[in-house]
Amino acid sequence: DQQVKQNSPSLSVQEGRISILNCDYTNSMFDYFLWYKKYPAEGPTFLISISSIKDKNEDGRFTVFLNKSAKHLSLHIVPSQPGDSAVYFCATPRGDDKIIFGKGTRLHILP
């Protein structure tokens, strides 16, 4: 029962181009979303968040877009760099003190 879905297990993007990672959620009551980045043998690190009162949040090369009617959010990375190669998790806090995660998308930045 996946409440947060990342349907693309992997994505390859040329260095310098835009990377777009997608995430869908099932519950319209979810009102805050996070993106985490994870390198091998390390814990996930927080990247960027968005509240449902916004439809866009930007932080340097990273922008998250939220489409509430479609229950969809996306993370844009532009320009993509080699160090962006990692697994990206979409997540949302549930009111009962837990953060639920998608399965992740592995991003490969190609030289």
Place this chain on the structure above:
Amino acid sequence: DTAVSQTPKYLVTQMGNDKSIKCEQNLGHDTMYWYKQDSKKFLKIMFSYNNKELIINETVPNRFSPKSPDKAHLNLHINSLELGDSAVYFCASSQVRANTEAFFGQGTRLTVV
């Protein structure tokens, strides 16, 4: 100066053994978590503690017992280890109960043989 640290990083043990994983956070957060990342790469919540009180126990077998001696520590004890317990276990902490990011430890890769 690691914010959330867990030890050991790797743990290989035989079936039936009892083991512990320790976690400490120096961020002053009130809430700590244990997550399990299984072979399918799902990150699933196991436990959540707020100010040393258990908030969530997410249908985890009772062989798993978290212990929080103070709000900076949340240890995970596992009794009678089974092959299916092999996974990466992540400790995390956050400041408030909702709508905030959590900070994760580096993970403990547990292999049960």
